[in-house]
Amino acid sequence: MTHPDWIARSPEATQTYLKDIRLDEVECIVADIAGVARGKAMPASKFARQEKFYLPNSIFLQTITGEWADNPHGAFTEPDMVLTPDFSTATAAPWTADYTVQVIHDVFDQKGEPVPIAPRNVLKHIVGLYQAKGWKPVVAPEMEFFLVARNIDPNQPIIPPMGRTGRRAAAKQAYSMSAVDEYGKVIDDIYDFAEAQGFEIDGILQEGGAGQVEINLNHGDPIALADEIFFFKRLIREAALRHDCFATFMAKPIEGEPGSAMHMHHSVTDIATGRNIFSDEAGRETPEFLHFIAGMQKHLPAAVALLAPYVNSYRRYIPDFAAPINLEWGRDNRTTGLRVPISGPEARRIENRLAGMDCNPYLGIAASLACGYLGLLEAENPRAECLGDAYISEDELPLTLGDALDLMVDSAPMRGVLGEEFVAVYESVKRNEYKEFLQVISPWEREHLLLNV
Known part of the structure; x- marks a missing residue:
C-alpha cells in the first residue's frame, strides 16, 4: 500500500x-x-x-x-x-x-x-510501561548549547563567536538581553525555522557561558518532545552556519566555562482522570511524588552512561561549574541534582539536572523516566530533603564513562526496563568509543609529562 x-x-x-x-x-x-x-x-x-x-x-x-x-x-x-x-x-x-x-x-x-535497540523504540517501551500501569509521563526539556567561532582544526581550542559589536561573546552574562542580542540574527533564524517546523519555543535566554544559550520547550508527550529535540539540534546547527559560526551540543566545549545540560522536568498523570499523581485532591504532595524521587536517587547512577554518553560528558561533572553532581533533592534548590521547582499543585514536577545536552534525547528521557518508574514500583521514600548547598555533598555518581557503563551493566533493574539487548549493544558501542579515546595523546600530557616524568 x-x-x-x-x-x-x-x-x-x-x-x-x-x-x-x-x-x-x-x-x-x-x-x-x-x-x-x-x-x-x-x-x-x-x-x-x-x-x-x-x-x-x-x-x-x-x-x-x-x-x-x-x-x-x-x-x-x-x-x-x-x-x-x-x-x-x-x-x-x-x-x-x-x-x-x-x-x-x-x-x-x-x-x-x-x-x-532503536533509541526511539527504547523510549516508546518505557512510555508503554507507564501506560500499562494507567499512567502518562509528561516531560518538559531545557536545551543548553554554545554558539562558537568556526573551528576547522580540532587541535585548536574552541573559542566564543564574534558578536555584532565586533567583540567575542563574554561569559558570566546569564540572563543578559544584551548578550543574546550579540548573536540576534542566529536567534532570529532559530525562531523562523522553528515556526516553519511547527515547534513552539517556551523561551530563549543567555546562560552563564560565553555564547551559551538555553531554549525551553513546553511540557508534553515524551516521544513527541524527544522528536523535537532531535529536530532542534539540526535546526540550531543550520541557523548558526548561516551566520558564520557553529552551534555545539558538547557537554563541555570550552575550557573554564560551564557545561551544557539538558534539564528534564518530569510529572506523571493518571490516564483515567487526567490528574497529576504527584498532588492529591487538596494540592498536597503524594506518596507517589516521593517514590518517584526515591527511584531517581536509587537508580540514576546506573543510568548515567545514557545521560553522559561520552568522555567529554564527565568534564561537566566537576565542582563549582553550576553542574549538580549529586543525588540530593530539594525544593527550589538549584544546587541539587533533583530539584522541585516552584509550581501549583497541578504542575508539581521534578527536574532532573544531571543529563548533558550531548545525550541522545530519546535515550536521555528514557533513562530518566525509567528511574522514576522503578521508584513508583518500589514505593520507597527518598532521604531527607537537602536544605543547604548540595554542591558540597560527597560524590555519588560515576565520574568516568567506564565506571558509568559498569554500573549500567551491573544493574538488573536498569537492564530489565531498558532491555537486555539494547544495553548490550549500547555498552559495545560506548566501550569501543572509550577505547578509541584512550589511544589519543592530549596536549596536557605532552606539556606536563613529556619532559617531567
Whole structure:
C-alpha cells in the first residue's frame, strides 16, 4: 500500500509550509545510538509510491567516530530492518535550497516487531510501561548549547563567536538581553525555522557561558518532545552556519566555562482522570511524588552512561561549574541534582539536572523516566530533603564513562526496563568509543609529562 495522500496526514505546520509549492525531496530518517540522523533522501514522488524502505541494523553499531562496534548478539551479517514513516513527525527542512520535508520512521524487524535497540523504540517501551500501569509521563526539556567561532582544526581550542559589536561573546552574562542580542540574527533564524517546523519555543535566554544559550520547550508527550529535540539540534546547527559560526551540543566545549545540560522536568498523570499523581485532591504532595524521587536517587547512577554518553560528558561533572553532581533533592534548590521547582499543585514536577545536552534525547528521557518508574514500583521514600548547598555533598555518581557503563551493566533493574539487548549493544558501542579515546595523546600530557616524568 502506497501513501499518496501522506501530506494530508501530516501536521498542520507542514501542510502550511507546502501550500502552493511543489515538494522536491523527502528525507527518511531515524536516530542512531548517538542521536545522529541516519536514513535516505528521495524524490517526493518516489516517497509517495513507497510504503517502506530498508536499512541495515548495523547503523546502531556505529560509533560517533564512524567505526563499528562488535555485535554482542552474533555475527556481523547486517540484516535489513524495515522502516515505515510516522507521518505525525513530518516537518519542513526550511534551510535547504529546495523544498524538503523530514520524516522520522519507525523501525521494525522483518517479522514486524519493533527493533529493541532503536533509541526511539527504547523510549516508546518505557512510555508503554507507564501506560500499562494507567499512567502518562509528561516531560518538559531545557536545551543548553554554545554558539562558537568556526573551528576547522580540532587541535585548536574552541573559542566564543564574534558578536555584532565586533567583540567575542563574554561569559558570566546569564540572563543578559544584551548578550543574546550579540548573536540576534542566529536567534532570529532559530525562531523562523522553528515556526516553519511547527515547534513552539517556551523561551530563549543567555546562560552563564560565553555564547551559551538555553531554549525551553513546553511540557508534553515524551516521544513527541524527544522528536523535537532531535529536530532542534539540526535546526540550531543550520541557523548558526548561516551566520558564520557553529552551534555545539558538547557537554563541555570550552575550557573554564560551564557545561551544557539538558534539564528534564518530569510529572506523571493518571490516564483515567487526567490528574497529576504527584498532588492529591487538596494540592498536597503524594506518596507517589516521593517514590518517584526515591527511584531517581536509587537508580540514576546506573543510568548515567545514557545521560553522559561520552568522555567529554564527565568534564561537566566537576565542582563549582553550576553542574549538580549529586543525588540530593530539594525544593527550589538549584544546587541539587533533583530539584522541585516552584509550581501549583497541578504542575508539581521534578527536574532532573544531571543529563548533558550531548545525550541522545530519546535515550536521555528514557533513562530518566525509567528511574522514576522503578521508584513508583518500589514505593520507597527518598532521604531527607537537602536544605543547604548540595554542591558540597560527597560524590555519588560515576565520574568516568567506564565506571558509568559498569554500573549500567551491573544493574538488573536498569537492564530489565531498558532491555537486555539494547544495553548490550549500547555498552559495545560506548566501550569501543572509550577505547578509541584512550589511544589519543592530549596536549596536557605532552606539556606536563613529556619532559617531567
